[in-house]
Amino acid sequence: MEPLDARTIPDLVRAGAAHYRRREAVVDGDVRLTYADLGAEVARCAEALAARGVGKGDRVALWAPNGWRWIVAALGIVSAGGVLVPLNTRYKGPEAAYILARSGARLLLVDDGFLGNRYIASLAGAAAETPTPALTDIVTFAEWDRFMAVGKGVDAVVYPDDLADLFFTSGTTGRPKGAMLTHRQSTELYVTWSELAQVREGDRYLLVNPCFNTFGYKAGVIACLLRGATIVPQAVFDVPTTLDLVQRERITVLPGPPTLYTSMLDHPARAAYDLSSLRVAITGATTVPVVMIERLRAELRLETVLTAYGLTESCGTATMCRPDDDPKTVATTCGAAVPGVEVRIDETSGEVLIRGYNIMRGYFDDDASTADAVDTEGWLHTGDVGELDERGYLRITDRLKDMFIVGGFNAYPAEIEQVLARHPYVAEVAVIGVPDARLGEVARAFVVPRPGSVFSSDDLARFxxxxxxxxxxxxxxxxxxALPRNASGKVLKTTLRSR
Known part of the structure; x- marks a missing residue:
């Protein structure tokens, strides 16, 4: 079987081990795994999980940063027939306990002590308020070798439409809910994504987006396995480390949020690094400054710069720009629907609706929330406001909840942010609505200046x-x-509003 033909993740791992055998699959510090090595490690992990009693449909949580063990563990979980439940490395005990309880995870694999976080102790502290009765086994990465040494045969047979993972939504608008996604969705969608992103065999992909995020895992790990690219995981984003990895590992593909690229472009030591290997950048956000796209092409000489749009509930992707799109299209739209996916705009509310094979099977054990999110005709209600141009390209104007009304007129923060982002001294900006006695609400802008720039509020107001x-x-x-962000890179406007 060719990797591109695999429709389960275990089949994809085995096909990659056979097809790309001696090509590097994962490079993480001193650890360098070929595709054959990765296949063997994943098989051992699946057998170790089977020895711990993990079988078909069992939920297994993974609480760790990007790294080779995360990749092996995630692929091992689904190869054992289990369902992957990733946990955000920034979570505190109560947040993690809630997801462990909601998912019914029976086993937790954890890098206890990462960045000084005592995850297990924090869970113990949350036990009285949020018990996790299904969780009967915890394995720390400190025990990895001992855990991997004991295995048994894997009996589970995995099918394309079996549940592969539960990615819980970020929870910025309420309690997180677990989106149910299948093996077929993850493999089929990212065949398309990797083709449009022009990921090729032999590419070297710097995985900065966190793997506990849908996009990091599926557009990172899964896409690379499909195409025979090398994954270079970075546990924590740090500009000098990123620049060094690009130079040292000859990185060719670097997806990330806009802040990643602006931080690199504006770093005072950038010129000291050889970044000439970079070829592809993929980003996405409500506001992507046109000037940033222009700078990526002009200063870093990237061949392909794309934006995309998707949600956890759409398996991470719904629309993408095409490789030959101009900078304005890339910056001001999210591209057109990928093949097999439909996008339309609700005529009354302006909400973006999505339908297709990539839409989640529902929220785990939550029929009411599922019914609120996906209507009877299969349309996912995204909560985003947008518009489609004559080409079918989507432009997100804002979140329904973020729109505010100024003296009877609808104001969309994304539009204001796009203007301010063009100011030569502005690195990043976020806009919210705040109460006003006369107009009801007015805009307030939170601005991160470019390093070394000096300007005032009056300058921005005139602009x-x-x-x-x-x-x-x-x-x-x-x-x-800096703007407050969650671990997925999204600006936390709830934090800005609390100011």
């Missing part, structure tokens, strides 16, 4: 007045060293 209708103008500006 906006030349480009925006009066009701859209920010009435106040707050300067920050």
């Amino acid at each position: 906006c007045r030349e480009r925006l209708a009066n009701f859209k103008l920010p009435r106040s500006f707050v300067f920050l060293d």
